[in-house]
Amino acid sequence: MTDNAPDGNPAAAPGRSRSAADVVTPELLARLTRAVPGSGETRSHAPATGEVLATLPESRPEDVAAAFDRAREAQREWAARPVRRRAAVLLKFHDLLLTRQDEVIDLIQLETGKARLHAHEEVQAVTMAARHYGRRAPAYLKPKRHTGAVPVLTRVRELRHPRGVVGQIAPWNYPLELSVGDALPAFAAGNGVVMKPDTETALTALWARDLMIEAGLPEDVWQIVIGEGPVVGPALVQHADYVSFTGSTRTGREVAQGAAARLIGVSLELGGKNAMIVCADADLDKAAEGATRAAFASAGQLCISVERLFVHESVADAFLERFAARTKAMKLGAALSYGADMGSLAGERQLKAVTRHVEDAVDKGAKVLAGGRARPDIGPYFYEPTILDGVGKPMAVCEEETFGPVVSVYRFGDEDEAIRRANATPYGLNASVWTKNARRGRALAARLRTGTVNINEGFASAYGSVQSPMGGMGDSGLGRRHGSEGILKYTEAQTVAHQRLVPMAPSMGMSDEKHAAFMTRSLRMMKALRLR
Template sequence: MTDITAENSGAGRNPVAPGAGRTVASAVPQSLVARLARGITAAEGAATEWTVAPLTGEPLAELPQSTVADVDTAYRLARGAQQAWAARPVRARAAVLLRFHDLLLKRQDEVLDLIQTETGKARLHAFEEVLATAMAARHYGRAAAGYLKDRRRGGAVPVLTHTVEGRRPKGVVGQISPWNYPLELSVSDALPAFVAGNAVVNKPDTQTALTALWARELLVEAGLPAELWQIVVGDGPVIGPAVVERADYVSFTGSTRTGREVAQRAAARLVGASLELGGKNAMLVLADADLEKAAEGAVRACFSSAGQLCISIERLFVHGSVADAFLERFAARTRALRLGGGLAYGADMGSLVSQRQLDTVTRHVEEAVKAGATVLAGGQARPDIGPLFFEPTILDGVTDQMAVCAEETFGPVVSIYRFDTEDEAVATANATPYGLNSSVWTRDLRRGRAVAARLRTGTVNVNEAYAAAYGSVASPMGGMGDSGLGRRHGAEGILRYTEAQTIASQRVMPLAPAFGLDDEKFAALFTRSLRALKALGFK
């Protein structure tokens, strides 16, 4: 590995952000843990499991673990509350989301502390979760009535057939949410389910369960019936299938491998599922890009939440004519990023969440360097800051034989590739089974949108890293290929939690021989009618 031996604040190693002066224990006292843990559906005297604060390695929370029997209880309670909730007017349900929006913004410091202590991310990146969750709450609080309203449709026979499409709640949604964005990926997916009239049984990752439990408590304060959102916590291979096998619909965010298993279990029961899975996302820097803005955007794209973001960039394609100039700017910005574990704003990047993530990142970097890749920035763990810190890392000279080329790293590591033509860049960016997010940088927005349309990903950002598309909450967000099924946000994000129902009322005459018509005359009449309807432009 390259020799990066400069002093802590020098040219070689990333500087350390000043500490915040607060400990994990003071930010998340055991009295708060005990209060939040009461929101877990688990029998009295249940077995417990400790979580650990990634920033320091300190014990964080002892949480009761749910059993399969507890999952049964959760579904029973949720089903008992769902019908009365669904009977409320949509606008009354939506009002809960709008009150939650205001409470979340008012009390954001509480949940920012929880997110940081459970995930290890920098406070600015924790705030991204607050921002995204508030935007989703506002959107569905305002737009749900429009998405869910009955819609008049063309009938079988104009005038004589009155047809209405309605939307009915699925019932109880089984939701499995991951550790990397514990507020946004649990709450933002649950909000449209609630406003559509459903209950939710949610299994968050044990490591980040406190954040989901805090959000549940806040939603109940905003007016959500307490039994409508059940939270179970436990071993994924045991509790996860139990959640899926009792659900009327499944919402899953996690790895592609586990997502396939979830899809198979849901399909066996003829139950729908939406799955947001892995990615190996690409960023394209075209020859005419503003290199200063592109380098700044690449830092956000690659290193937000220490790269533990499904839509972060792991492959960076740069036109050969600007590659050296871009990399000089990008590497300088990356080396200047301040690492830190303080519970306050100021650090540019925080910690990885677990030893498993650190091991994967370390393996990918060390194997790539051993096989000939060059480290342009970073490349080392930083135990001097905390047990799970790893420097933001840029690798040049990566080949397709290296694990970092094709496997999802899910850490602060990006590989650089040069290209000569846009066709080459698009083809190489698309040469992956994944298709979640991508980014294009150019001074010509029309050109950027044209290139974006050729990329096979569910979202594409032009002159932005990921936030522009993800933050456009009225538009769908999700993956193609191995990156998943279905979409969150927009109409698709709420209609997935509903069943479409068509109610058609027939007047005057039936759709069958009547008024003395025999079969032949009936067929002739409708043949003439069909020709006339086409000529008149009916759909």
């Protein structure tokens, strides 16, 4: 985009078309919070301005316990409904969300400060998940027949039962996708959900709950509690039948320990230090455009965004010229209208982390190719999209997750080196490979130790392919969302074996010795017949 600031740094986008007061009205706030338990009060803020956005009820541990009681009571009736009726609620929600998307996009922008297009990407992701599980949940959950211990004589069925009530802890960075988007398969599987959204983005989750109820979800099946993580989080883990968590690796370890103590299942999507590899034969214009999206979507506050950029030394200068030009041309802003290329950071903590990483790298010899400074003239937590060249140890940005609009550039000589350096991290969430040779791209992708790899795209292709599993390796987490794994994790498998005619023991007058000989011959025969 054009309209750069005079010094060549990103310019501010046009001003707000509507104010927070126009969106978060007293009537809306009363409607959304009416079912939130808690006698205390807490506040959320608008990152784009720093102003208080809403006063919300604050829940206590006893409120969490009561929410689980209500959800359990409602879950029994919900689970008794045929799966197709449950799935129909998701399809109705899909249609309502597309029709009323502007309402929630306004809330997402106000609560996160992100650009409107990036807020719309959350709507895209949630509707894809709603459509997928609305269509495929009956097939994923239907009873399955398996070959029994003794063919013909042993008939086996695998059943899937809901776990009960899922405890879900949702983060602030994608308040629609990482709240209702993760809850949809849990509902389709017949579970109830007690969710703790981040306080700063609770309105988006509450709006989604309101829309799900309109789509036909029984009101008590989805409970939302609001409060400080160290207070509400442990209480949620204490009462849940399964825990779904998205957030930092440090907190994820604590959640896993709490779940392990109770012997309940847990899925965790945690941090990332994601790499993008630009091969010598890449289309440099497309790669530069893709890097801009991959590194700076939602101001880089995305677990699967690119923070490390490996470029073949033969094309590095040409690529960086294109990439820096696109980055400098980006417009910053969080107006409730389309036009800005990047929005604000979420708050002071993120701004401090980004500033620390950039200043530390520059002090130790890194070169700023674009950005590199805060923009309080636009809003209190805006920071320019930043490209750092010459990054290496012991710079903090080299290994620590920044979770902001900062990408570090590294040159490589051959693809073996690129793979080795890309894999040299405890994280393993997402990666990106750019090449004109499809076979090369697939071969490189298979060598990367990450849960998802995108060829000639940053992250959207893999994440948007909702029939396929998405999640992390190593310190990036446990379990998967999307696809069959994304719904089956919310179920307990039960094997029902029906033995017919004769028992699995000596019978018809056989001695133990004859039975053992008979079974030995049978086992050999089953192998010869290639039975599984």
